[in-house]
Structures are given as C-alpha cells and as structure tokens.
Amino acid sequence: MGVPLKLGISACLLGEPVRFNGGHKESRLCSHTLSEHFQLVPVCPEVAIGLGTPREAIRLVGAPEAPRAVGTRNPDCDVSDALLGYGALMANKMNDLCGYIFMQKSPSCGLHRVKVYQANGYPADAGSRGLYARAFCEHRPDLPVEEEGRLNDPVLRENFLARVYAYADWQQVLANGLTRAALTDFHARHKYQLLAHHPEQYKALGRQLGDLGEHDLQAFAPRYFSQLMRALSKCATRGTHSNVLQHLAGYLKRVIGREEKHELGLLIEQYRSGIVPLVVPITLLKHYFRRHPDRYIAEQVYLQPHPETLSLRNSI
Template sequence: MESSEQKPSIPVGISACLLGQKVRFDGGHKQSRYCLNVLSDCFEFISFCPEVAIGLPIPREPIRLVGDADAPRVVGTKDPSMDVTDKLHAYAEEVFESHKELCGYVLMKGSPSCGMERVKIYHENGMPNISGRGAYAARLMDLHPALPVEEEGRLHDPILRENFITRVFVYYEWQRSVMEQPTLHKVIQFHSRHKYQLMAHSYEGYRELGKYLATDAPKAPLEEVLNTYILRLMEHLTKRANRKSHTNVLMHIMGYLKRDIDSETKQDLLDAIDQYRTSKVNLTVPLALLKHYLKRHGSDYIKSQAYLDPYPHELGLRNYI
C-alpha cells in the first residue's frame, strides 16, 4: 500500500454524467460530489457515456428497456422502432477491449444503458414488467466479471462504499504485482498478503482459495490459474464483511502477538475487540491498537497483511463500519 504521501492514481471508469458532464437525455448531469471531491484523490476517472458514444444526440428522446427480462431490448420511449441494443452491446465490447487498464467502474443508477441493477423493464404495451441491468452495463459486466462495479447511489452506504473501494484496491494491486509478469509464485505471494482481507469477507472463500493454490493450481496451466483465482477472489470479496467476521480476523491477527505482550496489554486488546464486536466503537479503534503492537512485535508476514491498510486512511472508510 502506498503511503499517504504517494497516493495511487487508479484508473476507474465512470458514467460521464457523474462527473458533471451534460450528456443526459435532457441535457443535464448527475454530478457526484463524493466521486469528484473524495475518490478523485485516489482514482483517475475515465468517463464514458455509451448513449452519446453510439451517436445519440443531446438532448435526445429517452430510451428504456422493453421485453424479455433476460434479454430486453433498448428502444425509444416515443419511437419503439429506434432500437439501440446492439449498438450499446458493441460499445461495451469496444470499451472492454480498449480499456484493459480499468480497475473498477462507477455506474449511473437506473439508466437503461448504465444501470447496474433494478433498472425498470417494460412490457411491449408500456406497463412495467420486472427489473434488470442496463444494456451497456450488463454486457460489460458479462465480459469482465472480475471488475469491481458499483452504482454511485450505493456509495452513500458506508458498508457498500467500503466494500467497493476495497475491491478496487485489491484488483489494482493484482494488476500491478501479478499480471505485469505473471507467475504462480506471484499469485501465491499475492494470496498470502490478502488472506485476512479475504477471511473478513468470506471464511469459505479463504479456505477454498488456499486449498486451490496448494493442490490444483500447481498442476494447471498458468493462464487458467490466473483467471480462476482472480474471478473467485473478487466474487468472495463482494460479500459484505460484518462485525462478526471482522472480529474473527482481529482475533486471528492478535494471535501473532500472544507470546510478546503481557497479560495487561492482551486484556486491553481483547476489550477493544469486544467493544467493536458489540458496536460500541468502530473498526478503527481495535485496529489502531493492534497495529501499534504489531509495529513493535509483529512478524514481517503479519505486518504485510493488506487487511491492516487496504486503502489510504484519509478516505476514512473504517470510521463508519
């Protein structure tokens, strides 16, 4: 993890309207202050507006999803003969091929092109049917299932926000530390550094991927290992960590100090962890205490765990979980 003086600049895709660009059907925007004022310190936002990219004007006739819930078409609300589904899919394929550098993507909620979920799908007669994904977003996520994706509106939820940003930083490190010159050894090193971070999200995933790397990966082609590992890791990390799972990880990390701290210090740590478990304090309290003693007594292995510093502390994400 870079220090606060060397913040990363992680390439992240974003719906152009969220950056204040006036590209919406009505000529307006949906500027996100959080993305612009906070996340821009760490993310290098690359903006996309698929509707404009496929040639629709500003302003323009609104479009919507119509038809089958599994494969809706994107058509004009006034002129249903205007079908832009294939163009939106093709643009998603173009973005996927030409922007391999992306380590995350922030989408506009409810958009028939960019919505990640719960986008209204209509019957042919104009009545609401069910909900699904925007056509562009759906195709991009199908092509790139490991890419961390979130809707801007959901970033106002502290747990969802922390989960998404964690995944972006994990994927960024994967791209830098493993994929530039991949080897099985680098995958194992990466996994070793992220073991407790994975445990906080999914104990099952922690056990599954550890077993996979120990038994199946050495016998499989490297490309297969790379694809399997990162996809499974990112799937497990989408599960939301909670106080119970964080408490489990804190106790595991504390185990590395048992032989080096006195009983009074041990009790202080246990009290801080229990205060977190019972919702009396936030996660930063027991973590700060643990990191203080790990700095003095911890092994290189435990001090290198990504869980301890998954992203710049200036983001303040753990102040709310």
C-alpha cells in the same frame, strides 16, 4: 506518490451535461472525494453512440433477461445493438481500469433493478441491467463495479474500493511476470482479507493453492483470481471482521502484557457489538505491531487495504 488508479465512471456523475434532458447527476462523492484519489475516466454511452443532447429518453422493454432499449416516444428507435456493441468495445479498449462506477437506474448504465417495461405499460417485477453495463461487465467479469447510489452506504463503499485495490495488486503481479511464487505471495498477502469476506472461500482457495504444483499456472491463475474477486464482493460483517481481528491478536499473545491483551480484547468485542467502528481495534493492532513487528503480518493487506486518507473504516 504513484500514478492514481483509473476508474471508469458514467460521465453524468462528474457533472457533464450528457443526460437526455441536457442535465447531469453530479455526485460530490465522485467529483470531489474520489477524484482526489483516482483518475476518473468519464463515459456516456448514449452520447457516444450518436444520440444528441437533449434527446428523447430511452427505456428498456421486453423480457427482463434480454431487454431492448427503445425510445419512450418512438419505440421504433431501437439502440440496443449500438449500446451492447459499445459496451463490448469499451471493455476491450479500457483495459487499464481497476474499477467502474455506473449511474443507477439507467437503461444504458444501471447495474441493478433497472425497470423493464411491458406491453401493458407497467414494468416487470424483475428488473434488469442497462445494456452498455451488461455488455461491459460480460467482457470484464472480474473488474470491480458498483452503482454510485450504493456507494453512499459506507459498507458497500469500503467493499468496492477494497476490491479496486485488490484488482490493482493482481494487475501488478501480472505485469511483473506471473510465477507460482508470485501467486502464492499474492494469496498470502490477501489471506486475512479473504477470511473477513468469505470464510468458506478462504478455505477452498487455500486447498487449491496447496495443489498448485499439479496445475498449469496459466490456466489456474485466471480461475483463482475470478474466485477471489467473487469472494471479496461479499461484504464482510462485524462477526467475520471480529474473527480476523482475534486471529491477528493471536500473533501478539507472547509480546504484550495482560492489561494490553485485555484492552485489545475489549475493543474487539465493542466493535463486534457495534459500539465502536472498525478503525478503533485496527488502530490499536497496528500500534502493537509497530512496537512488535511481525514480517508476515506486515504484509497483510487486511490491515490497510486502501489508503488511510480515504477513511473508509471510520464508518463501518
């Protein structure tokens, strides 16, 4: 068994008593389920920059596009620069992460719709991003990130962890030495995964790879990977999954019988209609490919983008 992938995580989500009131926000999904598969690296930026526990709460104020983090009772206590600086520091220091789980709604760690208060005492209509998370993500734009609360949605959870494993695969490509052949092989492995998430980018990246010989590899590869990760961040739908399943079934048309084709086609349509989860047609496809191996299909990440023991496709 290999070394577990590392995920950064807001320390309060692992039950550490680091919140402003001395409490925590333990997530059993993180502290029990994900901890069995990943090495979770806890960080509390507010404690790290010297704020005590318990402490005065902070909140975001000002313009949503560039808010400041100040004390709720003492607005002269401005920790904005400290949080931004620590985010940049940790983004460079934690360079072996394959993903990051942030605490939602936090003025330091929230990723989406964090309240930004105005002079009238009310939050602006437009939310913002916590300052530590903002700086961290600006310095690591390709790293898969998600909020813990959103991980309770099975589609978002599967999407995030699929991106984590894709990111880890790319890091291994870089560690082994980037070559045109290695990049082409990586793209080939992720071809159907990409098609399920973003059919338009699937076509666009395929065209770019067709002209790979005309590009400087060291300049092309980071651009390619950034586009891939943005494409994978778009959640696949039952429609796009069904399209990929039918593509894969096409590789079996000469080796399985009429009844088997009918059964497989029926399960794909039942999945498309929401009657069965994705794991059902996937399991049957994998069964047929074990009986009738295909070297190209065997390398496809789509059939197993994350460990089976995570059971991520049982609920989507």
